[in-house]
Amino acid sequence: MRYRALAGLVLTVVLSGCPKEKEDDTLTFAEALQAVEESTLSSQAQSLQSASVEITTSFTIGQAVENAAQEIKDFVGTQLPCAEITLADATLTVKYGAKPGNCTYKGHKFSGTHSIQVEKNDQAQVLVHHTWADLTNGVVKLNGTADVTWDFQELSRKVVHKVEWTRVHDGFAVSGEGDRIQTPLAGGVLEGIEIDGHRSWASVRGEWNLTIDGVQMRWVDPVPQAGSYNLLTPKNKKLGLSFQRVDEDTIKVTVSNGKRSFNFDVSKIGTVKSS
Numbered sequence: 001m002r003y004r005a006l007a008g009l010v011l012t013v014v015l016s017g018c019p020k021e022k023e024d025d026t027l028t029f030a031e032a033l034q035a036v037e038e039s040t041l042s043s044q045a046q047s048l049q050s051a052s053v054e055i056t057t058s059f060t061i062g063q064a065v066e067n068a069a070q071e072i073k074d075f076v077g078t079q080l081p082c083a084e085i086t087l088a089d090a091t092l093t094v095k096y097g098a099k100p101g102n103c104t105y106k107g108h109k110f111s112g113t114h115s116i117q118v119e120k121n122d123q124a125q126v127l128v129h130h131t132w133a134d135l136t137n138g139v140v141k142l143n144g145t146a147d148v149t150w151d152f153q154e155l156s157r158k159v160v161h162k163v164e165w166t167r168v169h170d171g172f173a174v175s176g177e178g179d180r181i182q183t184p185l186a187g188g189v190l191e192g193i194e195i196d197g198h199r200s201w202a203s204v205r206g207e208w209n210l211t212i213d214g215v216q217m218r219w220v221d222p223v224p225q226a227g228s229y230n231l232l233t234p235k236n237k238k239l240g241l242s243f244q245r246v247d248e249d250t251i252k253v254t255v256s257n258g259k260r261s262f263n264f265d266v267s268k269i270g271t272v273k274s275s
Contacts, residue, residue: 044165045163047108047221050217051105052142056072056076061121065089068118069087069092076094079102079105080104080110081102084099090119091116091118096113108219109137109138112133112142126149127149139167139169139222142164147161158180160179172203176201178197180196180197181195182195192216193216194217195217196215225244227243228241240257248268250265250267252264
């Protein structure tokens with residue numbers, strides 16, 4: 001019995017003394033570049049989604065949902081004469097590019113189909129459901145849904161989405177979801193929006209999880225011009241991405257893991273190069 005107890009003690013000491021497997025805390029250029037490319041594509045899809053939501057926000061609060069839908073129909077028709085719009089009760093179906101005329105809004109040239117259902121229009125809360133079918137701006141293509149609610153005291157809106165997006169030039173496909181709070185920039189909503197919240201997405205490269213911390217997003221840019229992301233990669237590496245405008249066409253993105261960092265320039269059309 002004494003021998004067994006001693007042997008057990010020795011075994012415990014040996015096992016507890018074994019070194020734990022060290023986490024891989026390295027950051028390579030290839031990993032940093034992929035993080036920028038993934039987050040840029042995600043932001044481009046988010047920008048297209050946000051612009052298509054923005055065009056449906058012109059209606060009077062507190063009236064019947066059918067009347068609100070009619071006001072949205074009238075506004076979309078004046079802004080985008082290219083659109084064929086049908087209205088049934090409180091649901092609009094918009095086919096962009098079905099008619100001649102302008103199809104560009106907030107820097108995005110729309111084509112595809114967008115369904116808008118006004119579900120609630122009270123002084124206390126507004127809820128609008130969106131569905132996209134092959135909505136595209138020539139850069140990304142969007143399919144999926146989102147629910148948008150307004151908080152009038154905070155002058156903000158909450159967007160909860162579940163969508164698939166595809167990069168048009170090479171067919172790279174991604175599916176994702178998210179929950180974000182959007183508020184106008186200092187120059188107003190015409191300039192862009194500030195975003196907090198989170199997004200996640202998955203592709204053949206794996207699953208990515210993104211926490212969004214006060215990023216400033218202009219309608220015409222593929223990435224934020226200020227603020228930061230915290231990104232968890234498919235290899236379970238935690239990266240920070242910060243953004244700084246260089247000029248009208250370029251935004252500098254810095255990727256860091258706390259020990260090493262890389263800088264990239266992202267152009268207005270979404271190209272990424274080392275800086």
